[in-house]
Amino acid sequence: xxxxxxxxxxxxxxxxxxxxxxxxxxxxxxxxxxxxxxxxxxxxxxxxxxxxxxxxxxxxxxxxxxxxxxxxxxxxxxxxxxxxxxxxxxxxxxxxxxxxxxxxxxxxxxxxxxxxxxxxxxxxxxxxxxxxxxxxxxxxxxxxxxxxxxxxxxxxxxxxxxxxxxxxxxxxxxxxxxxxxxxxxxxxxxxxxxxxxxxxxxxxxxxxxxxxxxxxxxxxxxxxxxxxxxxxxxxxx
Amino acid sequence: xxxxxxxxxxxxxxxxxxxxxxxxxxxxxxxxxxxxxxxxxxxxxxxxxxxxxxxxxxxxxxxxxxxxxxxxxxxxxxxxxxxxxxxxxxxxxxxxxxxxxxxxxxxxxxxxxxxxxxxxxxxxxxxxxxxxxxxxxxxxxxxxxxxxxxxxxxxxxxxxxxxxxxxxxxxxxxxxxxxxxxxxxxxxxxxxxxxxxxxxxxxxxxxxxxxxxxxxxxxxxxxxxxxxxxxxxxxxxxxxxxxxxxxxxxxxxxxxxxxxxxxxxxxxxxxxxxxxxxxxxxxxxxxxxxxxxxxxxxxxxxxxxxxxxxxxxxxxxxxxxxxxxxxxxxxxxxxxxxxxxxx
Numbered sequence: 001x002x003x004x005x006x007x008x009x010x011x012x013x014x015x016x017x018x019x020x021x022x023x024x025x026x027x028x029x030x031x032x033x034x035x036x037x038x039x040x041x042x043x044x045x046x047x048x049x050x051x052x053x054x055x056x057x058x059x060x061x062x063x064x065x066x067x068x069x070x071x072x073x074x075x076x077x078x079x080x081x082x083x084x085x086x087x088x089x090x091x092x093x094x095x096x097x098x099x100x101x102x103x104x105x106x107x108x109x110x111x112x113x114x115x116x117x118x119x120x121x122x123x124x125x126x127x128x129x130x131x132x133x134x135x136x137x138x139x140x141x142x143x144x145x146x147x148x149x150x151x152x153x154x155x156x157x158x159x160x161x162x163x164x165x166x167x168x169x170x171x172x173x174x175x176x177x178x179x180x181x182x183x184x185x186x187x188x189x190x191x192x193x194x195x196x197x198x199x200x201x202x203x204x205x206x207x208x209x210x211x212x213x214x215x216x217x218x219x220x221x222x223x224x225x226x227x228x229x230x231x232x233x234x235x236x237x
Numbered sequence: 238x239x240x241x242x243x244x245x246x247x248x249x250x251x252x253x254x255x256x257x258x259x260x261x262x263x264x265x266x267x268x269x270x271x272x273x274x275x276x277x278x279x280x281x282x283x284x285x286x287x288x289x290x291x292x293x294x295x296x297x298x299x300x301x302x303x304x305x306x307x308x309x310x311x312x313x314x315x316x317x318x319x320x321x322x323x324x325x326x327x328x329x330x331x332x333x334x335x336x337x338x339x340x341x342x343x344x345x346x347x348x349x350x351x352x353x354x355x356x357x358x359x360x361x362x363x364x365x366x367x368x369x370x371x372x373x374x375x376x377x378x379x380x381x382x383x384x385x386x387x388x389x390x391x392x393x394x395x396x397x398x399x400x401x402x403x404x405x406x407x408x409x410x411x412x413x414x415x416x417x418x419x420x421x422x423x424x425x426x427x428x429x430x431x432x433x434x435x436x437x438x439x440x441x442x443x444x445x446x447x448x449x450x451x452x453x454x455x456x457x458x459x460x461x462x463x464x465x466x467x468x469x470x471x472x473x474x475x476x477x478x479x480x481x482x483x484x485x486x487x488x489x490x491x492x493x494x495x496x497x498x499x500x501x502x503x504x505x506x507x508x509x510x511x512x513x514x515x516x517x518x519x520x521x522x523x524x525x526x527x528x529x530x531x532x533x534x535x536x537x538x539x540x541x542x543x544x545x546x547x548x549x550x551x552x553x554x555x556x557x558x559x560x561x562x563x564x565x566x567x568x569x570x571x572x573x574x575x576x577x578x579x580x
Contacts, residue, residue, distance in 0.1 A: 029324040029327065030324055030462065031462070188568060191570075207546065207558070207565065209546050209548070210546050210565070217545075217571045221575050221576065224575070224578040225350055225391055228387075229354070229384055229387060
């Protein structure tokens with residue numbers, strides 16, 4: 001079990017899966033650079049969180065719900081959690097003043113996390129892992145099983161259902177374990193220049209082209225100084 | 238690559254800066270004279286009597302924009318900055334290196350060697366431009382001596398010796414300044430470097446440019462999460478931004494000295510723009526100060542190829558990048574600090 005102080009943000013899992021160095025720069029070194037993509041993403045999420053909770057189509061829509069898992073050491077916020085009644089008792093209580101998901105009893109309700117993303121569905125697992133981590137938190141907090149959630153992509157304007165099967169759960173837990181290792185190590189991994197770096201807002205502070213030549217800076221500096229001495233014309237009498 | 242952000246300099250006595258939406262509004266006599274969006278800024282420098290609204294201070298702190306307050310003479314008075322960004326682990330490593338004489342010297346030595354190399358390049362460039370055999374023969378011994386100082390600096394393993402080498406090289410270098418001023422601008426005589434206060438127009442100009450550079454170096458240190466006060470070459474002294482001064486060294490000749498020389502040689506500043514006070518301190522008038530600021534900002538927009546990254550970057554961004562490389566050295570990503578050597 002993790003202490004509350006040791007919980008890591010669910011959002012860090014996405015950074016970790018994209019690039020361990022990016023994850024360490026943000027969460028260890030506390031460096032952050034905004035670009036168009038990050039601003040758009042933030043704006044989209046703010047809109048998703050800020051709207052009022054509501055009842056719609058017999059479901060309760062809860063926004064900006066705080067989540068945590070002491071078992072896996074995660075905390076974060078869900079854009080939207082939908083709660084639907086599974087039996088008549090629950091259905092009757094829907095309209096009443098239900099002030100929190102914690103009051104939902106296991107078995108009587110279906111709980112579905114929905115995450116809003118800009119752009120279109122990605123090839124890799126990172127969005128699915130983030131959603132699954134939210135589900136793990138909800139399962140722990142509510143004491144129930146959550147079989148599926150949904151991703152809502154801004155570009156497609158439609159939901160993609162995500163099933164929390166054994167494989168996705170294992171991928172999510174492995175990423176969570178790695179995240180805790182990385183943060184505990186207090187070391188930022190060395191950079192490697194890769195094509196994906198072009199889409200990373202941290203490129204100007206990561207400096208992969210410089211760090212890639214890590215071992216040679218001492219010799220490189222000597223060569224620079226030698227060249228400065230030589231190139232500048234006659235220095236002897 | 239991050240675009241080069243700008244610094245807003247406010248020089249009008251009595252101006253008031255307020256937050257206007259997501260912008261800075263500059264008011265003079267209660268009228269808005271200028272609006273600059275915050276996201277276009279990375280620094281705000283206020284000269285003399287300038288008012289700033291608390292909401293603007295808060296917005297700048299949140300956006301990572303450093304506000305520097307400098308007096309009329311360009312001397313730094315105070316900065317308004319938000320929470321220290323970055324990683325406490327990095328700052329602890331910085332303190333450990335600062336306390337370790339050999340480790341500190343290894344970094345400082347690259348900075349000083351690069352500075353001397355860059356001083357030497359300024360002199361070489363100057364004699365090439367002067368194209369006068371008399372100037373060449375007068376400056377050549379200094380160029381030779383700087384080459385020797387550079388060799389001594391790069392082999393130096395003691396910070397005290399390194400400071401001695403640096404001081405000696407500076408004397409030799411500044412000793413050439415009167416000679417390399419163009420004949421049309423000979424009324425600008427340079428005797429020796431004086432700072433507190435600057436005793437001639439040349440020194441006044443240099444001091445002013447150095448304080449601009451110090452502001453930029455300080456912002457660069459802070460924005461990568463380093464403690465601008467704890468240097469390696471410059472030892473701790475309360476109120477002194479030691480690391481910013483360290484980081485400045487390699488840029489002084491390249492950015493400030495060469496700009497001062499070209500402002501003088503191109504007659505963009507004139508003796509009439511300087512005033513000597515009763516104490517002998519030399520001050521710039523408003524028009525001259527403004528001309529210098531414009532030239533400094535314009536110089537920062539110039540593009541050069543960064544020697545380590547091998548990418549085109551603006552001169553203004555260069556200081557930021559060097560601060561990042563320094564942070565990378567402290568974290569152990571790099572085996573040495575690659576100081577900026579001007580080619």
